Amino acid sequence: MSTHAYDDSHEEQIGHSEAGVEQKHLGEKSADWVDGRLGIYSLAKANLRKIFPDHWSFMLGEICLYSFIIIILTGVYLTLFFQPSMGEVVYHGSYTPLQGIKMSEAYESALNISFDVRGGLLIRQIHHWAAIVFVAAMLVHMMRVFFTGAFRKPREINWLFGFLLLFLGMFDGFMGYSLPDDLLSGTGIRFMEGAILSVPLVGTYLQMFLYGGQFPGNDIIPRFFTIHVLLIPGIMLGLLVAHLILVFYHKHTQFAGPGRTEKNVVGMPLMPVYMAKAGGFFFLVFGVIAFVSAIASVNPIWAYGPYRPDQVSTDAQPDWYMGFSEGLIRIMPGWEIRAWGHTLELGVFIPLVVFGLMFVVIAIYPFLEGWITGDKREHHILDRPRNAPVRTGLGVAWIAEYLILLVGGGNDLFATHLHMSIDAITWTCRILFFVGPVVAFMVTKRWCMGLQRKDKDKILHGRETGTIKRLPHGEFIEVHAQLPQEELYRLTAHEQQAPAQLPPAVDENGVKRKVGAVAKLRAKLSAGYFGPQSQIAKPTAEEHAEITAGHGHH
Amino acid sequence: MTSQDNMSEEHLPEATHGHGGGPVVSKDGYFADPGLPPHEHRRTDIDEKAARRAERQVATWFLLSMLATVGFIASYVIFKPGPTHHVYVWPVGDVSPLNFALGVTLGISLFAIGAGAVHWARTLMSDEEHIAERHPIESTPEVREQVFADFRQGTKESGFGRRKLIRNTMIGAMAMVPLSAVVLFRDLGPLPEKKLDTTGWKAGMLLKNMNTGEPIKASDVEVGSLTFAMPQDLSEDDEDFQVRIAKDALMLVRLQPGDIKDKSSAAWGYEGVLAFSKICTHVGCPISLYEQQTHHVLCPCHQSTFDLSDGARVIFGPAGHPLPQLQIGVDATGNLEALNGFTVPVGPGFWERSE
Numbered sequence: 001m002s003t004h005a006y007d008d009s010h011e012e013q014i015g016h017s018e019a020g021v022e023q024k025h026l027g028e029k030s031a032d033w034v035d036g037r038l039g040i041y042s043l044a045k046a047n048l049r050k051i052f053p054d055h056w057s058f059m060l061g062e063i064c065l066y067s068f069i070i071i072i073l074t075g076v077y078l079t080l081f082f083q084p085s086m087g088e089v090v091y092h093g094s095y096t097p098l099q100g101i102k103m104s105e106a107y108e109s110a111l112n113i114s115f116d117v118r119g120g121l122l123i124r125q126i127h128h129w130a131a132i133v134f135v136a137a138m139l140v141h142m143m144r145v146f147f148t149g150a151f152r153k154p155r156e157i158n159w160l161f162g163f164l165l166l167f168l169g170m171f172d173g174f175m176g177y178s179l180p181d182d183l184l185s186g187t188g189i190r191f192m193e194g195a196i197l198s199v200p201l202v203g204t205y206l207q208m209f210l211y212g213g214q215f216p217g218n219d220i221i222p223r224f225f226t227i228h229v230l231l232i233p234g235i236m237l238g239l240l241v242a243h244l245i246l247v248f249y250h251k252h253t254q255f256a257g258p259g260r261t262e263k264n265v266v267g268m269p270l271m272p273v274y275m276a277k278a279g280g281f282f283f284l285v286f287g288v289i290a291f292v293s294a295i296a297s298v299n300p301i302w303a304y305g306p307y308r309p310d311q312v313s314t315d316a317q318p319d320w321y322m323g324f325s326e327g328l329i330r331i332m333p334g335w336e337i338r339a340w341g342h343t344l345e346l347g348v349f350i351p352l353v354v355f356g357l358m359f360v361v362i363a364i365y366p367f368l369e370g371w372i373t374g375d376k377r378e379h380h381i382l383d384r385p386r387n388a389p390v391r392t393g394l395g396v397a398w399i400a401e402y403l404i405l406l407v408g409g410g411n412d413l414f415a416t417h418l419h420m421s422i423d424a425i426t427w428t429c430r431i432l433f434f435v436g437p438v439v440a441f442m443v444t445k446r447w448c449m450g451l452q453r454k455d456k457d458k459i460l461h462g463r464e465t466g467t468i469k470r471l472p473h474g475e476f477i478e479v480h481a482q483l484p485q486e487e488l489y490r491l492t493a494h495e496q497q498a499p500a501q502l503p504p505a506v507d508e509n510g511v512k513r514k515v516g517a518v519a520k521l522r523a524k525l526s527a528g529y530f531g532p533q534s535q536i537a538k539p540t541a542e543e544h545a546e547i548t549a550g551h552g553h554h
Numbered sequence: 555m556t557s558q559d560n561m562s563e564e565h566l567p568e569a570t571h572g573h574g575g576g577p578v579v580s581k582d583g584y585f586a587d588p589g590l591p592p593h594e595h596r597r598t599d600i601d602e603k604a605a606r607r608a609e610r611q612v613a614t615w616f617l618l619s620m621l622a623t624v625g626f627i628a629s630y631v632i633f634k635p636g637p638t639h640h641v642y643v644w645p646v647g648d649v650s651p652l653n654f655a656l657g658v659t660l661g662i663s664l665f666a667i668g669a670g671a672v673h674w675a676r677t678l679m680s681d682e683e684h685i686a687e688r689h690p691i692e693s694t695p696e697v698r699e700q701v702f703a704d705f706r707q708g709t710k711e712s713g714f715g716r717r718k719l720i721r722n723t724m725i726g727a728m729a730m731v732p733l734s735a736v737v738l739f740r741d742l743g744p745l746p747e748k749k750l751d752t753t754g755w756k757a758g759m760l761l762k763n764m765n766t767g768e769p770i771k772a773s774d775v776e777v778g779s780l781t782f783a784m785p786q787d788l789s790e791d792d793e794d795f796q797v798r799i800a801k802d803a804l805m806l807v808r809l810q811p812g813d814i815k816d817k818s819s820a821a822w823g824y825e826g827v828l829a830f831s832k833i834c835t836h837v838g839c840p841i842s843l844y845e846q847q848t849h850h851v852l853c854p855c856h857q858s859t860f861d862l863s864d865g866a867r868v869i870f871g872p873a874g875h876p877l878p879q880l881q882i883g884v885d886a887t888g889n890l891e892a893l894n895g896f897t898v899p900v901g902p903g904f905w906e907r908s909e
Contacts, residue, residue, distance in 0.1 A: 051686040094636045102790060118635045121653045122660070154691040187839060187855060190800075194837025194902035197750075204746035204904050212743045214750070214797050215838070219743075251688055259590030265686050266590060273679050280671025287665025294657020295646045302637065309800035310764070310782070310832055310840045314854040329872060330856050334836070336874030338909055345903035347874045348837060380688060412857060422857055423870060485577050488585040541579035548576060 052274050053254035053267035057144045061247075062278055063137035064165075066285040067130045068240065074127040075229060081117055083109040084179065084225030086218045095302050103181075103306035106221045110180035110301055125293035131173045132298070133289060135321040138166045142362070146395050149383035150253045151366040153376065158246040161239050163363045168236050170321050175228040177299060177319055181221055184299075186307025187316045189220060195329075198348035216309060255382050256493035258486040262380050317410065325355050327408030331429045361398065372525045374500050386455070387494045389448035389534045393441040400440035404432045445534065452536040455491050459483060459539050460547050482548065492538045500526035590683060598677045608677035615670030622663035629655035746906065751899045753801045755880060760786035761804065761829065761890040769889040770806070775827045780844040780851075781806040782832065785892075801900050803832035803840060804880060806890070807862055809849055816865035822881040824890065829880040830866050831900040834858055836873040838901045851877075874903055 024032075035041045052058075085105040091098045093108065094115045113120035142162060145151055151159040178185045193215045196207045212219030251265045260266050268274065304313060318326055328351035335346035369391065370376075385392040407414060408429035415422040462480035470476050483491070502523045507513045528534065580586040598605040633639070633652035640648045693701075714721055760769045764782035767789075775781055783804040788795065808827045814820040819828065830851075832840050839855035849863040858871030866877035878900050881893040899907050 049684075051684050094638070096637075115636050118630055118652060119656050120635075121650065122656045125653075125657075190838045191855065197902050197904040200905050202905075204750060204906055207904075208744055208746050208749075209739065209742040215800050216796050217743075250691065251686070258588045259685065261587070263688050265688060266683050268681065269684060273675050273681070276671045276675035276679060280668040280675065283664045283666075283668030283671065285668075287661045287663075287668055289661075290657055290664055291661030294654050294661060295643075295649070309796060309838075310784075310803035312840045312842055312854055314843070316839070316855050326856075329837070332872050334858070334868055334872045334874040336903055338875075338907075341908035342905055343903045343907040343909070344905070345874060347872050348902070378691060412854075426857075426871075482577075485585065485588040486591060488577050489587050492584045493587075538584070540583045541577060541585055542583060544585075545576055 047248065048271045049269040050248065051265050051267045051269060052252050053265055055255060058252065059281065060137060060141040060144050062281055063285055064134060064141055065240070066282045067134040067137060067289070068236070069282070070130040070286055070289060071127060071134060072233065074123045074130065077123050078113065078127060079229055081109060081113045081120060082106070082179070084222045086181065086221050098302065098305065101306060104221065106179060106181040107301070107306045110182070114302060122293055125298050126289055128177070128298045129289050129293050131176060132319060135166070135169050135173055138162070138169055142166060143395065143399070147385040147392055148253070149379065149388055149391065152379040153370065154250055154378050155246070156366040156370070158243055158250070159366050160363060161243045161246070165236055165239050165243065167359055168232050172228055172232040172236070173319055174322055175224045178224055179221060179228060180301045181307050182301040183304040183307050183311060183313055184316055186216065186309070187312055188318055190215065190309065195348055195352055198345035198352060200344060200349065251380070253380050253382050257490050260381065262378070265380070317413070323409040324358070324402050324405035325351070327405030327429065328354055330411055331408040331426055331433060358401070372522060372529060373497060374526070375497070381493070383494060386448040386451035389445045390529045392448050393445040396444040397437035397441040401433070401437045404429055404436045449534070449536060456536055456539050459488055459491055460544055494538070496535050496538060497530045499523070499530040590685065593682045596677065596681065605678060608673065612670045612674045615666045615673065619663045619666035619670070622659045622666060626656060626659035626663060629659055750904060750907070753896050753900055754785050754788060754798050755802060755892050755895045757892060757894050759892045760885065761806070761882065761892065762786050762788070771888050772824050772827055772884050772890050773888065775806055775808045777808045777810060778846040779808070783829070801833065804829050805832045805841065805851070807844070807849065809863055813849065813863050815863050819865040819879060822879050824883050827882065827890065828862060829882045830862060830877040831880070831896065833901040834873060835875050835877060835902060836871070841877070875909070
């Protein structure tokens, strides 16, 4: 095009006239066709060479996205063979131990997928493994976003989208493994019935409406199927697209470093580097999950047998991501209030509420922190977890609670494998439920403070070189080297906010000012976040100069 | 002054700066941003031979993927599906050859594409870092003003604020229309009524052995055994079998009459044979583990433990109330029969449950 000696407008005309047609590539022509109808060029202009910063932890979100795609692909395949029906049949398939046994069509078709459809077992296992990876990746991705403060303005809404994806993903996983109607999954559905029944006032109504009558009825599998394959994935797909659009729109966060500021983003372009890296990563994730599905069995439904409400297998365990709810229900004492002809089943209802609260705190945290810090600015540079000790401590406290509950959920397995008393494990979990997060918070916060001190020390006294020197009087010392400018900048790039101050006790006219309890609470919390117990003042260049000058610069 | 610094410089690792003035100071008194470091070339950027080697490596990955896809199709044709085919693969163990071959070849064919693409990006595509500007997400004050002005204009033209009758009736209509959707869900299921309060057990109904389907003679129930029973009129072929067994499942034990601590519980049994609901009062799992010496039964789901010698009292775990007991006796032929239905609801607790 540049060889044409025309002005711009003329050149554009030529581009669409017969003169340019022969030279135009087929790809260009089809792109023009699409652009003429959708105007894609302005979108492509903004995004083809869009810059993404690089860090290994930014791949965690990609794992979520890719495992979701794998789940959709394999899930569609499974629907071609699965019969979501509780109609009763007698099994005459290829798995001899179940010959002549009565079972639901759902279970029979799940057996057929496993044994008679070539590759069916593989796709089923890929589907299940990908779901396990999906929820795990979402949780870890969320931890990354949390501990680096990436949820701060302007990304709070995207945090909520991600939170909803985690919540829905967990439930869709639960419904998915409930569908085969085997003995284990039926036990999970029964558990859900008990949990719903515990809800005061409306529990029995909810149960009847959801199950279409008394447990188990004939409706729950087909209803779960529709929710599992259509309703929840549909909502999730919408949230996922919104999540990704916002990632593009906000531009990705980056860690502090030379040349990286709040006003720029430093990295490599989408095309070609991230198309190849991210696109390739999809295949890596898919490949690994396929390989795992080849060698590691997951949910061998044929071993459980069909569901019957009067039968159960021992060590019935949900998939890992439901394990913490299992822990809640197991460590809760069997409290029950019976009065005025009613029963309040606290032993089940309290765990149900706490289950919800564990999620609510995730959802509201960005807004809570924003309120406490009073910070209304945009943040695109990530925090190092050590530089936000209270936030990091709270995050670790949540994880500690989660892990304690996971142990509680597997108390029978811990008891049998470690030859411990189940009573002791349950009581330990009950105590740790309250004590564990507090201890985790305190330890983490102190740890962060230690790391801040270490950073300060490194800045002021340099790094250890590994060079040992002997002094004339015989003493051995290690030589320290000053950090390069890049490192000095990187370690001090974070901003240290001052705690929020209460307004002076008297106003300018000497009248006593009224300070509300909320304002006082906020000032206290702010002091907790930014006070001297949570921030080691980062060294200034002056301090650094004093110390290095004192050394008699080498 | 510390002693570690008086050393000639030749032994020190090279410092990248600082000879002369020390670090550059920023305006706020900290360390200045030195800016993006210069790009360092990789071997493949400057050595055409290395680049060609990388190219061959990438192509090898893609070739491997093609081979694996051929292997996948071949495995699909060669290996038979089904539970009877097993081969031992070290160190995995016994596997279905079809699943193993399909999974491994699919895994390789996918992984190799990914590995090739990533290797390509890392060795041959430019790794020079670029800087893109960020712009505030917030709109400028002018745009904000314009939007608010437009909105006010729109509101004014609609008369929404002025014509209160329209506004109020519209809000009313919009609030009411979802009610239709709510109503539509009514037929999802029946109302609970007293459904959860009763079971299929009635006075005079024989207890049927779950395994043999035969009536149970009291003399056949031995000390230390756990027998599962269901009502005489229930059959596995019944359409509502699952719903009924979810409430009617029963477990029978025989205790030495002297071992029974709860006298009213003993009175509801027959010569030490006691019948309890098998459905856990916690969240409804069937209880299946019986400890003969202590007469404790354990729910395998959440470890609620009940003492059958003491009216099935909860002695451990999250269950809130004892397992309901069925009052039994024997008929003329010595078969166990129910003398009454369950007097309290079986299974998990619920709001309307009264006791």
